[in-house]
Amino acid sequence: MQTEITSEHTIILAKIRHVEELERLVICTEFVESLGQMIHQIQAERGASCLYLASAGQRFAKERADLVAHNTSLDIQFKQALQKHLDANPLADARQLTLVSWVLLGFDQLTALRHQVTLQKISFIDCIQSFTRLIGSLVSLIFEITDNTVNSKISTSLLALYNLVQGKEFAGQERAVGAYMFGSASVQQPHQQKLLELIALQERHFESFCQFASPALREAWASAGVTENERKHQQYQAKLTGARPGQALQAKDADCWFELCSQRLTELWQIQCQLISDMHQTLQILVAEAQQDLANTRKHLQQLQDKASVSSRDSAFFNLSIPVENAYGFLTDTASQPYPIESVISLLQQQSQQIAEMESELSETKKALTERKQIERAKGLLMSTLGLSEVDAYKTMRSTAMEQKRKIIDVAENILLQHKQPQ
Structure with a gap:
C-alpha cells in the first residue's frame, strides 16, 4: 500500500536533493580538475611541437615524444572522468553536450595531427592554431560547466578558475609566438601585433580572476608577479614588443624566452592546483554540513511526530x-x-x-x-x-x-x- 505523501516527506526529500546536488558537484569538480590537467599538458605538447618544427626536427624530438606518450594515457583518464561526470549529471543541457561532442571529435583527430608534426608536414603557424583550437574548446567547456553550477561558492570558484585558465592559455600562445619571433631572428609586424593582443587578453582575464578569487589566491597571484623570473620575462617581452618591424633578433634568445615563459606557466599551474584543492575542501565541508542538516531534520521531525504536534x-x-x-x-x-x-x-x-x-x-x-x-x-x-x-x-x-x-x-x-x- 502506497504511503500518503506529506509535507514532512517533501521536507526530507528537499534535504536529500541538496545533498545529492553537492555530491554531483564533487564529481563535476573532479572532471574540471581533469580538464585543467589536460589543458596544461596539451599546452606543453604544443610548445614542444612548435620548437620541433622550428628546428626542422633537430630539437625537442624526445621531449615531444615523451609528452605525446603521457598525453595519450591522460586522454583515457580524461574520458573516464567525462563519462563519470555525464553519468552523475543526466540533465546536462544540449549546449554542454554539443561542446563535449566537439571536444571528443578533436581528440579523435589528434593522432593524425601528431603524425603530421612528426613528419613535418604541417607549418609552424598551422600547428599552433590546431592545438589552440582544441585547447580553446576545453576552456569553453569549463565556462559551460560554470554557467550551469547552482552552488554560489563553487560557481564563484569556477568563474575564477575559468579566467585563470583562459589567461594561462593566452600566456601559452604568447610563449609560442615569441619563440617563433626569436627563432626567425627578425621582427615581423603581424607577429608583434599578435603578441600585443595576447598580452592585453591576459591582463583582462587575470584581472577577472583576481575579482573572483579568494584572498589567499590573490596573494599567491601577487607573489608570482614579483619574482626574478617574471622580471626577466618582462625584459624579453619588451624586446619583442618594442622592436621595430624588420629589426634583427638573437635566435639564441629563443631558448631563454621559452624557459622563462614555461616557468611562468608552471607558476600559474600551481595557483590553478591551489584553486582546485580549495574547491575540493569547500565541497567536503558543504557535503558534511548538508548531511548533518538532513540528519538533524529527520531527528526533529521524528520528535514532532512523537509529540503529534501538527x-x-x-x-x-x-x-x-x-x-x-x-x-x-x-x-x-x-x-x-x-x-x-x-x-x-x-x-x-x-x-x-x-x-x-x-x-x-x-x-x-x-x-x-x-x-x-x-x-x-x-x-x-x-x-x-x-x-x-x-x-x-x-x-x-x-x-x-x-x-x-x-x-x-x-x-x-x-x-x-x-x-x-x-x-
Missing part, C-alpha cells in the same frame, strides 16, 4: 493575518512573532531562508556570467562587421563606455540591440 502546521496555513507573499516564503508577519519552534512550519521557514540566501549569493556570479556572454557576443559582432581583431573590438567597447560614462555591459547590450533592429 496543530501549529494546520493553523499556520490559514492564518490570514500573514500576507500571502510572506506565507509562500514561510515568513511571519513580524519579526517579533516567529512561528512556533516545535512545528513543521519552523523547518519550512528555515529551509526557505537557506534557499533565499543561496540564490542571493548565486545571483552575483550568474550576473557576471551573463554579462560576459553579452560582451563576447557584442565583441564578435564588431569583429565580423568591422573586421576588427578581438583586442581592438574590446578596446572599442571599452573606450565607448568611458566616453559615454556607461558600463561596458550597457555598450555591449546596445550593440546587440542595434544588430537585431531591421536596417
Whole structure:
C-alpha cells in the first residue's frame, strides 16, 4: 500500500536533493580538475611541437615524444572522468553536450595531427592554431560547466578558475609566438601585433580572476608577479614588443624566452592546483554540513511526530493575518512573532531562508556570467562587421563606455540591440 505523501516527506526529500546536488558537484569538480590537467599538458605538447618544427626536427624530438606518450594515457583518464561526470549529471543541457561532442571529435583527430608534426608536414603557424583550437574548446567547456553550477561558492570558484585558465592559455600562445619571433631572428609586424593582443587578453582575464578569487589566491597571484623570473620575462617581452618591424633578433634568445615563459606557466599551474584543492575542501565541508542538516531534520521531525504536534502546521496555513507573499516564503508577519519552534512550519521557514540566501549569493556570479556572454557576443559582432581583431573590438567597447560614462555591459547590450533592429 502506497504511503500518503506529506509535507514532512517533501521536507526530507528537499534535504536529500541538496545533498545529492553537492555530491554531483564533487564529481563535476573532479572532471574540471581533469580538464585543467589536460589543458596544461596539451599546452606543453604544443610548445614542444612548435620548437620541433622550428628546428626542422633537430630539437625537442624526445621531449615531444615523451609528452605525446603521457598525453595519450591522460586522454583515457580524461574520458573516464567525462563519462563519470555525464553519468552523475543526466540533465546536462544540449549546449554542454554539443561542446563535449566537439571536444571528443578533436581528440579523435589528434593522432593524425601528431603524425603530421612528426613528419613535418604541417607549418609552424598551422600547428599552433590546431592545438589552440582544441585547447580553446576545453576552456569553453569549463565556462559551460560554470554557467550551469547552482552552488554560489563553487560557481564563484569556477568563474575564477575559468579566467585563470583562459589567461594561462593566452600566456601559452604568447610563449609560442615569441619563440617563433626569436627563432626567425627578425621582427615581423603581424607577429608583434599578435603578441600585443595576447598580452592585453591576459591582463583582462587575470584581472577577472583576481575579482573572483579568494584572498589567499590573490596573494599567491601577487607573489608570482614579483619574482626574478617574471622580471626577466618582462625584459624579453619588451624586446619583442618594442622592436621595430624588420629589426634583427638573437635566435639564441629563443631558448631563454621559452624557459622563462614555461616557468611562468608552471607558476600559474600551481595557483590553478591551489584553486582546485580549495574547491575540493569547500565541497567536503558543504557535503558534511548538508548531511548533518538532513540528519538533524529527520531527528526533529521524528520528535514532532512523537509529540503529534501538527496543530501549529494546520493553523499556520490559514492564518490570514500573514500576507500571502510572506506565507509562500514561510515568513511571519513580524519579526517579533516567529512561528512556533516545535512545528513543521519552523523547518519550512528555515529551509526557505537557506534557499533565499543561496540564490542571493548565486545571483552575483550568474550576473557576471551573463554579462560576459553579452560582451563576447557584442565583441564578435564588431569583429565580423568591422573586421576588427578581438583586442581592438574590446578596446572599442571599452573606450565607448568611458566616453559615454556607461558600463561596458550597457555598450555591449546596445550593440546587440542595434544588430537585431531591421536596417
